[in-house]
Amino acid sequence: MSKTLNRPIRVLVAKVGLDGHDRGAKVIATSLRDAGMEVIYTGLRQTPEMVVNAALQEDVDAIGISILSGAHMTVFPKIMDIMKQKGLENVLVTGGGIIPEGDMQKLKDIGVGELFAPGTTMEAITTYITNWVTENRNF
Structure with a gap:
């Protein structure tokens, strides 16, 4: 029997730092909203x-x-540290942009979820978030 949520999934989409290229973030936000989040x-x-x-x-x-600026090895660890300090647990941190595969693995090792490269389908991103939240935040 699969789990389901009785509420919409809530996702915060953010651009961190001085990177001013937000088209991708806006496309992601719209697609997630279209998926019912x-x-x-x-x-x-x-x-x-x-x-x-x-x-x-x-x-x-x-x-x-x-993130497209190359600051992913600073931004993601800082977010994870602040979340830990503030007791924000059991919240998925995911993202995408220009992140080399070796760095993706290092970020996963500190607790960051799946990271998506350019060209990833919206279906893959939506499915990943939905499955993670259903498994980890079903309350």
Whole structure:
């Protein structure tokens, strides 16, 4: 018997740092919304602290970080550290952008979820988030 949620999945989509390219984040946010999720898009130039604070305030199931700047090895660990400090547990941190495969594995090793490269289908991203939330946040 598979689990189902009796509520919409809540996802925070964020652009961290000085990267001003937000088309991909907006496409992701729209696609997740079209899939029935509640999406909070924080806009450009967020700090890791701002992202975690917004995730706490919005009671999200998942945080999706769009990153094209090359700062992924700084941004993701900082977000994970702040989440731990603030007791934000059992929330998926996922994302995508220009992230080399070796770095993806290092980030997964510290607790970051699946990271998606350019060209990933929206179906793959939506399915991953839905499955993770259903398995880990079914309350």
